[in-house]
Amino acid sequence: xxxxxxxxxxxxxxxxxxxxxxxxxxxxxxxxxxxxxxxxxxxxxxxxxxxxxxxxxxxxxxxxxxxxxxxxxxxxxxxxxxxxxxxxxxxxxxxxxxxxxxxxxxxxxxxxxxxxxxxxxxxxxxxxxxxxxxxxxxxxxxxxxxxxxxxxxxxxxxxxxxxxxxxxxxxxxxxxxxxxxxxxxxxxxxxxxxxxxxxxxxxxxxxxxxxxxxxxxxxxxxxxxxxxxxxxxxxxxxxxxxxxxxxxxxxxxxxxxxxxxxxxxxxxxxxxxxxxxxxxxxxxxxxxxxxxxxxxxxxxxxxxxxxxxxxxxxxxxxxxxxxxxxxxxxxxxxxxxxxxxxxxxxxxxxxxxxxxxxxxxxxxxxxxxxxxxxxxxxxxxxxxxxxxxxxxxxxxxxxxxxxxxxxxxxxxxxxxxxxxxxxxxxxxxxxxxxxxxxxxxxxxxxxxxxxxxxxxxxxxxxxxxxxxxxxxxxxxxxxxxxxxxxxxxxxxxxxxxxxxxxxxxxxxxxxxxxxxxxxxxxxxxxxxxxxxxxxxxxxxxx
Amino acid sequence: xxxxxxxxxxxxxxxxxxxxxxxxxxxxxxxxxxxxxxxxxxxxxxxxxxxxxxxxxxxxxxxxxxxxxxxxxxxxxxxxxxxxxxxxxxxxxxxxxxxxxxxxxxxxxxxxxxxxxxxxxxxxxxxxxxxxxxxxxxxxxxxxxxxxxxxxxxxxxxxxxxxxxxxxxxxxxxxxxxxxxxxxxxxxxxxxxxxxxxxxxxxxxxxxxxxxxxxxxxxxxxxxxxxxxx
Numbered sequence: 001x002x003x004x005x006x007x008x009x010x011x012x013x014x015x016x017x018x019x020x021x022x023x024x025x026x027x028x029x030x031x032x033x034x035x036x037x038x039x040x041x042x043x044x045x046x047x048x049x050x051x052x053x054x055x056x057x058x059x060x061x062x063x064x065x066x067x068x069x070x071x072x073x074x075x076x077x078x079x080x081x082x083x084x085x086x087x088x089x090x091x092x093x094x095x096x097x098x099x100x101x102x103x104x105x106x107x108x109x110x111x112x113x114x115x116x117x118x119x120x121x122x123x124x125x126x127x128x129x130x131x132x133x134x135x136x137x138x139x140x141x142x143x144x145x146x147x148x149x150x151x152x153x154x155x156x157x158x159x160x161x162x163x164x165x166x167x168x169x170x171x172x173x174x175x176x177x178x179x180x181x182x183x184x185x186x187x188x189x190x191x192x193x194x195x196x197x198x199x200x201x202x203x204x205x206x207x208x209x210x211x212x213x214x215x216x217x218x219x220x221x222x223x224x225x226x227x228x229x230x231x232x233x234x235x236x237x238x239x240x241x242x243x244x245x246x247x248x249x250x251x252x253x254x255x256x257x258x259x260x261x262x263x264x265x266x267x268x269x270x271x272x273x274x275x276x277x278x279x280x281x282x283x284x285x286x287x288x289x290x291x292x293x294x295x296x297x298x299x300x301x302x303x304x305x306x307x308x309x310x311x312x313x314x315x316x317x318x319x320x321x322x323x324x325x326x327x328x329x330x331x332x333x334x335x336x337x338x339x340x341x342x343x344x345x346x347x348x349x350x351x352x353x354x355x356x357x358x359x360x361x362x363x364x365x366x367x368x369x370x371x372x373x374x375x376x377x378x379x380x381x382x383x384x385x386x387x388x389x390x391x392x393x394x395x396x397x398x399x400x401x402x403x404x405x406x407x408x409x410x411x412x413x414x415x416x417x418x419x420x421x422x423x424x425x426x427x428x429x430x431x432x433x434x435x436x437x438x439x440x441x442x443x444x445x446x447x448x449x450x451x452x453x454x455x456x457x458x459x460x461x462x463x464x465x466x467x468x469x470x471x472x473x474x475x476x477x478x479x480x481x482x483x484x485x486x487x488x489x490x491x492x493x494x495x496x497x498x499x500x501x502x503x504x505x506x507x508x509x510x511x512x513x514x515x516x517x518x519x520x521x522x523x524x525x526x527x528x529x530x531x532x533x534x535x536x537x538x539x540x541x542x
Numbered sequence: 543x544x545x546x547x548x549x550x551x552x553x554x555x556x557x558x559x560x561x562x563x564x565x566x567x568x569x570x571x572x573x574x575x576x577x578x579x580x581x582x583x584x585x586x587x588x589x590x591x592x593x594x595x596x597x598x599x600x601x602x603x604x605x606x607x608x609x610x611x612x613x614x615x616x617x618x619x620x621x622x623x624x625x626x627x628x629x630x631x632x633x634x635x636x637x638x639x640x641x642x643x644x645x646x647x648x649x650x651x652x653x654x655x656x657x658x659x660x661x662x663x664x665x666x667x668x669x670x671x672x673x674x675x676x677x678x679x680x681x682x683x684x685x686x687x688x689x690x691x692x693x694x695x696x697x698x699x700x701x702x703x704x705x706x707x708x709x710x711x712x713x714x715x716x717x718x719x720x721x722x723x724x725x726x727x728x729x730x731x732x733x734x735x736x737x738x739x740x741x742x743x744x745x746x747x748x749x750x751x752x753x754x755x756x757x758x759x760x761x762x763x764x765x766x767x768x769x770x771x772x
Contacts, residue, residue: 110562113572187572221590232680241695
């Protein structure tokens with residue numbers, strides 16, 4: 001393999017999707033799924049750091065019990081953090097970037113089924129992001145990311161309309177991405193790429209696509225009804241005319257609970273790829289993992305009521321939702337057990353993507369198991385609205401999804417850019433992220449258990465030690481996220497050439513050049529084997 | 543493009559085939575599945591409002607029945623008939639495209655647009671009637687002098703849903719008219735024939751969907767009251 005940096009004239013002239021055209025027009029008018037994925041990657045990274053900045057600010061506020069900012073400012077900080085991180089980073093994170101880039105390649109297609117709709121979805125995302133940032137610049141929103149009525153519709157004097165409309169618009173970008181994936185997986189598979197040979201990453205994103213398509217429209221209409229109500233000053237969520245604010249919560253969570261699976265399923269797909277590659281073993285229980293993704297997608301639509309155990313729900317409804325919520329643990333556990341079983345007696349190596357995968361499995365397990373605490377009615381009454389909840393969903397979304405996103409980015413970076421990044425720096429950063437994450441959020445489990453409520457700018461002095469620990473962890477975590485920015489940027493110019501398959505991985509994406517050409521394959525491949533056909537490392541690389 | 547075209551034999555003949563599809567059948571299949579998936583998202587979009595309607599109608603059934611009297615059944619019924627006719631002409635457009643009858647495609651599409659416009663004009667008169675009578679919740683609603691004082695509050699919920707649901711429906715009609723304009727322009731250039739009629743078929747599906755939404759809206763909003771003297 002030509003892994004050296006020296007300028008091989010032939011290698012330098014190799015045409016790929018990055019150097020085939022130049023200039024801003026070739027990017028802004030592209031229909032190449034790989035270039036659109038890069039556009040998304042840049043956009044969501046910017047939004048990630050915007051959302052992260054808010055987190056830094058409110059973590060600084062929580063260093064002292066009386067707080068630094070006013071209660072109003074604090075409310076706006078955590079609301080904008082949530083809105084930007086959920087709708088503008090986590091929801092599009094893996095689907096719009098890694099999946100957009102790799103689904104067509106993994107199934108042997110030249111592009112997604114609707115390349116122009118794919119580009120349109122990016123523009124829609126940008127419009128939504130601009131609206132949300134407009135709300136930020138004008139002074140922000142203070143409703144929390146959940147926009148609960150009647151506060152959001154009647155009482156809040158912040159920029160609810162701009163932010164809600166931004167989320168509404170961004171939702172359509174998500175719908176179009178999901179729709180594109182569903183049609184692509186159904187109709188664009190190469191000859192021989194049967195459903196049971198699909199990489200599990202494709203299965204996971206297919207399941208995600210179903211949720212995006214079925215859930216997001218409900219959020220859209222809910223936010224629209226909220227906007228109408230805010231404009232007209234009365235509406236169907238307004239108790240003064242007999243409306244029910246809890247109906248808003250039902251409609252909101254009908255989308256937003258499935259949406260947390262939009263924010264974890266693609267990550268699970270990434271982990272399946274990484275674990276199998278770095279354990280050098282065929283994935284254990286392929287069918288179970290594939291169908292557990294579908295099971296999670298289905299179950300995700302019947303658990304929303306567990307957000308309303310305390311806000312008004314009949315006992316029988318609550319019991320049903322409690323049981324259904326616990327059922328989600330079954331397919332989730334199937335995945336964790338299968339990843340572990342894949343590693344058992346495998347030749348496990350500890351490259352950076354695998355470090356993130358280890359982090360994911362551990363942190364997701366904690367996040368998932370604490371989810372069971374919260375699905376139990378009795379425990380939820382004690383922990384509802386405390387930092388326990390905050391810690392729980394950060395373990396799933398940051399410890400899970402962001403870890404998987406980083407793992408996937410490190411796994412496929414050589415394929416996307418053709419360059420390797422610094423191994424030692426990337427391992428160091430992965431370690432920092434893991435340590436920083438736990439230091440940030442584990443104290444919050446304890447804080448929540450001790451009864452510290454979320455969304456307050458001040459707290460009793462006895463909680464200070466744990467809050468200072470959490471803020472210290474957040475600083476480490478922040479550094480852990482900034483270091484990859486530097487070595488990734490450095491690798492683009494100075495990184496050693498990666499070659500087509502630096503990890504010796506199976507899968508169609510590793511059989512083409514790095515970076516790929518615009519149409520991925522010179523000839524449509526014919527697939528003759530199962531996914532994850534791994535043998536010992538020597539056979540493939542040597 | 544050139545080097546791709548000879549990779550797929552089918553690609554040589556058909557200019558409407560895009561580069562990433564193996565053949566026209568795959569392209570049509572993908573387009574149809576995409577459209578049906580999109581319509582499912584539309585069902586869920588309207589589904590949110592239908593859910594709210596179902597819940598409030600159960601809680602405030604008397605108030606809803608009383609409020610339904612304020613809906614203009616004549617105009618609503620006319621519009622229902624107009625939309626059913628538009629669905630027929632749309633179906634004719636799709637069929638004519640499949641049979642390469644260029645002239646009939648254009649005529650049917652224009653007919654569909656006329657029906658769609660009539661619907662919107664009638665809707666405009668209905669809305670302005672509501673405005674004159676002060677039946678627009680929040681913006682112009684006279685709670686004090688409402689004709690059925692005991693329902694002055696709950697009535698606003700139905701009126702709110704009426705405007706939200708028919709308003710969203712009308713918005714879809716306007717989008718549909720825009721799409722039909724595009725089809726008419728293309729159809730006049732004889733772009734659609736037996737081997738390529740995907741856009742007509744897809745926009746046809748959309749148009750039928752919007753009509754079906756109205757078929758549900760009409761009875762739920764206009765016909766739920768006891769139509770005896772009150």
